[in-house]
Amino acid sequence: MNNFTFYSPTYFVFGKEQEEKTGSYIKRFGGSKVLIHYGGGSVIRSGLLDRVKASLTEEGIDFLELGGVKPNPRSGLVYEGIKICKENKVDFILAVGGGSAIDSAKAIAAGALYDGDFWDFYEGKPVDKALKVGTVLTIAAAGSEGSGDTVITKEEGMLKRGAGGEALRPVFSILNPELTKTLPxxxxxxxxxxxxxxxxxxxxxxxxxxxxxxxxxxxxxxxxxxxxxxxxxxxxxxxxxxxxxxxxxxxxxxxxxxxxxxxxxxxxxxxxxxxxxxxxxxxxxxxxxxxxxxxxxxxxxxxxxxxxxxxxxxxxxxxxxxxxxxxxxxxxxxxxxxxxxxxxxxxxxxxxxxxxxxxxxxxxxxxxxxxxxxxxxxxxxxxxxxxxx
The missing domain is CATH 1.20.1090.10 (Dehydroquinate synthase-like - alpha domain)
Known part of the structure; x- marks a missing residue:
């Protein structure tokens, strides 16, 4: 066996209806101005997004929204999210969805505290700091809810690349298996x-x-x-x-x-x-x-x-x-x-x-x-x- 270090600080909240406590966990981890980042219509149709927003409102937490994450998440939306975070002094990103939403949220979190092009991180630059990220998971797949990894597709040239670092591990992840029941x-x-x-x-x-x-x-x-x-x-x-x-x-x-x-x-x-x-x-x-x-x-x-x-x-x-x-x-x-x-x-x-x-x-x-x-x-x-x- 090789020498290793292992540090996995994500706080996992597992079980039914736990998404209704999202606001309390954001507050616990110091979030006060949140960007909620999600994909398409499923989180809206299911009522999940409304439940999450109600939880934040109950805790008195301000938030903005950025939907539209696609499978194989794209760089264009990441740039948009970074702009929103910098202009509105966002201090926490909440990803609601699967691995694509979480990966995109991590990219935004890294780019929001960086003066250069976030794509530098996907060409090998270490991620030393990032905004805190929390997740409400809807798909069991990528494992991004517990890892420091993220994969983004750059639309110019359609390059799909990964980045990672301990700064990108979510501080908490809410895992309710019931949210996966409607998946095809x-x-x-x-x-x-x-x-x-x-x-x-x-x-x-x-x-x-x-x-x-x-x-x-x-x-x-x-x-x-x-x-x-x-x-x-x-x-x-x-x-x-x-x-x-x-x-x-x-x-x-x-x-x-x-x-x-x-x-x-x-x-x-x-x-x-x-x-x-x-x-x-x-x-x-x-x-x-x-x-x-x-x-x-x-x-x-x-x-x-x-x-x-x-x-x-x-x-x-x-x-x-x-x-x-x-x-x-x-x-x-x-x-x-x-x-x-x-x-x-x-x-x-x-x-x-x-x-x-x-x-x-x-x-x-x-x-x-x-x-x-x-x-x-x-x-x-x-x-x-x-x-x-």
């Missing part, structure tokens, strides 16, 4: 795929003897395998929704990643798919991850065989462990298909002729690589995308 099955499945991908990015590691976090990773994956089909069949299954929502947070606040080298190649590859085709992030990951696994499997056959046995219940073939490893990848693809996810370029609506450009857009220089489990060149990325055909 496809959106639920996309979120579940993202959760599983966050675990896989950490599970496939070159670090030896990380049994504790291996087992934590496997527990989250087994939970998803058990609970996701339940909510696809019955969207009102509260207990299954609750387990999935908490799994989404655990998968990405880095509890399952401490002490181990992490990869993140598949996410970087997928970002180019969702930037070009505007597909759901989870759907893109469902296509990329099995292809990546197939391409890099021989680097550590035993690790792939281990997840096949421990998570998918495959029989271990000690003579031919590669057969066990391949069976595990096949089981993953079967599971993704069963919950309505695409697993090929054709199903996603992606085009073979775009593959060279997709690989090139990642931006690797001639001798540069990405990832850590297996270091990938631009040509490797192309080969993985061709496997996804």
């Amino acid at each position: 099955a496809y959106q639920t499945a996309c979120g579940a795929t993202d959760i599983m991908a966050h675990v896989f990015e950490r599970y496939f590691t070159n670090t030896k003897e990380v049994e504790v976090t291996d087992r934590l990773c496997e527990a989250v994956l087994l939970t998803m395998i058990k609970e996701v089909p339940k909510v696809i069949a019955d969207p009102n299954d509260y207990e299954a929704r609750a387990n999935i929502m908490w799994a989404g947070m655990v998968a990405h606040n880095n509890l399952v990643g401490v002490g181990r080298e992490q990869d993140w190649s598949s996410h970087n590859i997928e970002h180019e798919l969702s930037a070009l085709y505007d597909c759901a992030h989870g759907a893109g990951l469902a296509v990329v991850f099995p292809a990546w696994m197939t391409y890099v499997m021989k680097h550590d056959i035993n690790r792939f065989a281990q997840v096949a046995v421990r998570v998918w219940g495959c029989h271990m073939d000690f003579t031919h462990p590669e057969e066990t490893a391949m069976e595990g990848i096949h089981c993953l693809k079967q599971f993704l298909t069963s919950i309505g996810m695409p697993v090929t370029f054709k199903e996603l609506g992606a085009k073979e002729e775009d593959i060279p450009a997709l690989a090139e857009k990642i931006g690797l220089e001639k001798d540069e690589t990405m990832g850590s489990f297996v270091k990938l060149t631009t040509k490797d990325v192309e080969n993985i995308l061709y496997l996804a055909l």
Whole structure:
């Protein structure tokens, strides 16, 4: 196990009707002038936004609103939010929605205290300070409610890039599983795929003897395998929704990643798919991850065989462990298909002729690589995308 530091200070408020206490938590964490940041019509139609605003009013907290966040959140709205914050002396941002609203809120929080272009943070500049962010979560997926990470798409060139830092971790997150009951099955499945991908990015590691976090990773994956089909069949299954929502947070606040080298190649590859085709992030990951696994499997056959046995219940073939490893990848693809996810370029609506450009857009220089489990060149990325055909 590698040396590590782990600090996860977000205050989690979990359960039914907890969004009605939003104002008290903003006050607890020092907010007095709030920008409420959200997406489309669902938070309005459901009455959630009104309940949240009523809670702030009850606590005497001033607020402004900025809606319109889209999936794969865009830089244009971030610039607008930064302008609002600077002109109105906003000191707290409340994201109401899923990962897109939260990621956009974090970008605004960083940009509001910065004199330059917020996009500098998405090109590698550290985020040293930001406005405080709180969240009311409506989708179990990105894990942004418990992490310091954020991903934004720059409309100029449609570049999708990530940034992060401890300053961007939400100070509190309200998680009410009931708020996810109205999600379409496809959106639920996309979120579940993202959760599983966050675990896989950490599970496939070159670090030896990380049994504790291996087992934590496997527990989250087994939970998803058990609970996701339940909510696809019955969207009102509260207990299954609750387990999935908490799994989404655990998968990405880095509890399952401490002490181990992490990869993140598949996410970087997928970002180019969702930037070009505007597909759901989870759907893109469902296509990329099995292809990546197939391409890099021989680097550590035993690790792939281990997840096949421990998570998918495959029989271990000690003579031919590669057969066990391949069976595990096949089981993953079967599971993704069963919950309505695409697993090929054709199903996603992606085009073979775009593959060279997709690989090139990642931006690797001639001798540069990405990832850590297996270091990938631009040509490797192309080969993985061709496997996804």
